[in-house]
Amino acid sequence: MSETAVEPRPEGPPPRQRNRRRLAIGVAAGVALLLAIGLWLAYRPAPGQIQGMADAREVRITSKVTGRIAAFHVEEGQAVRAGQLLYTVASPEIAARSQQAGGALASAQAVENKANTGARPEDIRAAEAQWRRAEAAAALAQTTYQRTQRLHDEGVIAGQKRDEARTNAIASNEAAKAARAQYDQALAGARGEDKAAASGQVRQARGAVAEVEAAAAETRVTAPIAGEIGRRLAQPGELVPQGFPVFVLTDVAHPWVTLNVREDQLRGLARGAELVGAIPALRERRVRFRVTYLAPAGDFATWRATRQSSGFDIKSFEVRVTPVSPVRGLRPGMTVLFEWPQ
Incomplete structure (x- = not known):
């Protein structure tokens, strides 16, 4: 009787069951890995974020004179260059x-010319004629006195007549001296003091003219810097007083970003340090900024202690940063986000 050979059955689970077990182990490992990554992300120290706002210098355009707006030469929102005419003011008083x-x-100037030129030739000749006549009268009076003196010595006339002749001679001589002095004055012209006074009056009048010209120039108001016209605060024909801001000009080409940083976040931050910020309005564009200003003293408290026995008020410091290179499209008021380590 022959024996039938029996084939041995394979040990362990079938191949399909083994594949399922391997798949389950892989899925479990993947889930465990994802959980581990999630826990690591959840408990790791996440970087903080500080929000800043772009700002720019604003210049209020005013006039030094009072008048009515004659015309505007630019519109709101228009870009202007330095020295460009913005508006004109009408001022009849100027x-x-x-x-x-x-x-x-x-x-x-006429008084100064008169002082420098001196007397006219006609005046000089008239003064000379007066002097000559006075000299002739003095000579005649002296001769008359001498004759009267001889007659008095001979006893012909009384002493009263001689005294009268003598007095007349003296008076005529003094009148001749006075006429000669007037003639010399006409020849010499005005005194140095009079010339200096006349020159001072001319300089004073020129200063008044320069002042009026400066005021007239202020009726044509130009842009002190290049920028963009913002708000207009007056209308054509409106009376604007001296110093009234008609336009607000913004220097959009040189913006900066202002941050309020807590004192525990400064950590050695100083002028010249560079930061990287993202601008949401420019599609999260990342831009390098350089610290240009750090407030020397803290301002308001951002965090306050709830109890006096523990904790302290944390002050904030104003920090200004400017782009390292020009950023096209960055305008005042835009938000800039900076990642800040906690």
């Missing part, structure tokens, strides 16, 4: 003052 100053200058 025109009147200009005429007054011009007349005062002409008068002062």
